[in-house]
Amino acid sequence: MQTLDDYVSDLIDVNSTPTPGRILVLSRALIDLFTALTAQSENRIIEHGANLFWRNDRIIPGGIITGQSKTAVDMDTKNMFRNHEYVGDCHTHPYLKKMGPEAMVGPSSGDYMEWWLNHPANFPFSLHFVLSGDAVFLLLTRDVTRLGDKPLGVAQRTVAPDTAIINEPMHDLETSEVYSKAQAANKERDFWKINFPNIPREFAQANLDMNIGLATALSFEYYRGKFNSDGIILERQSPEEVYGPAAIVGKTLRPLPTATWISDSRASRCSSCKRSFSMTFRKHHCRNCGLIFCDQCTIHTAPVRNRLSRWGGNIDGVKVARVCDKCYSMCR
Incomplete structure (x- = not known):
């Protein structure tokens, strides 16, 4: 099973990286963030959040908002x-x-609009976690900037909204007044438990159905898992693969026993063209030799058996991965 950091690393290098069925969150920084956010949020019944950044080859959370x-x-x-x-x-x-x-609820339709309009400027994908109860939801988007403004509106019109479940009882004026009083007295949970005990579960299911529908219509990836302080396994809920496994064409490469993943801090220039790196001229690793190159010197992909891992050692199996020009020439 691929870790989230490894998957993001692959996406940065090859945006058509195959969609996994499962993702493992092992990052101590993320798990500690989830713990703090959930505790503070549920205690005060107020949404809390944090922005996420890709720094030093891993996802790093910002401060709590x-x-x-x-x-x-x-x-x-x-x-x-x-x-x-x-x-x-x-x-x-x-x-x-x-x-x-029972009301463990993932992203809302309003969340989609916010994410759609403000996609990361420097990456072709985005990650959006929502925490609710002990459930962890992840929406992963790709290529939003290429889709334009219309697809989101079209998708939202064709997928049933989740809020209809909780709004329907409020059409009755008396029920609406009782609910308003329960809200003012911080007794909303009692209101649902006494009057509509099935709605929390139905609302959670409607939200799940809505997110699966939107993810499918927009070619996004939607995952759900249960919080665990030792690691979170996220299972893909959206049925379709955004990208299937790439066809294995040509000779399969295999890293030499002496090959190792070179740390970013050890390279200031591309190993091939020698151009200096900057915040906008980024580094990319060859998964076969481990050296660091620019984007143009690693434009090719090739099947690599036991490709190199940024965490040291190798990752078992054969996968089509980013490689440098020299390694690519060896598989033709």
Whole structure:
């Protein structure tokens, strides 16, 4: 099973990296963030969040942002997306005290609009976590900037909204008034438990169906997992692969026993063209020899058996991966 950091690393190098069925979150920084966000959010019944950055070959969370009472937390994505390290965000949906433990709810339709309009400027993908109860949801987008503005609106019109489930009882004026009083007294959970005990579960299912529908229509990836402090396994809920496994064409490469993944800090220039790296002229590793090159000197992909891992050693199996021009010439 691929770790999230390894998957993101592959996406940076090859955007058509095959869609995994499972992703493993092992990052201590992310797990500690999820723990803190959930505890603070559920305690105060206020959304909390944090932006996510790709730094030193891994996902690094920013500081915790606290939302205002009864409103969505403002992640400042309209400004943050320009940050060259920004890859997405994470925020909470605190429904435990409002509706009960069955109301574990992922992204809302409003979240999609925010993410759609403010896609990371420096990456062709984005990551968006939503935490609700002990559930962890991840929406991973690719190529949003190439889709234009219309597809999101079209998709949202063809997928049933999740809010219809909780809005329907409020069409009755008396019920609406009772609910307003329960809200004011912080007894929303009692209101649902007494009057509509099935709605929390139905709302969670409607939200899951909506997200699967939107992810499928937009060719996004939607994952769900259960929080675990030792590691979180995210299972893909969207049925279709955004990208299937690439066809194995040509000779399969295999790293030499002496090949090793060169640390970013040891390279200031491309190993081939010798051009200096910068924040906008980025580094890429060859998965076969481990050396560091620029984008233009690693434009090819090739099947690599037991490709090199940024964490040391090798990753078992054969996968079509980014390679340098020299290694690519050996498989033709």
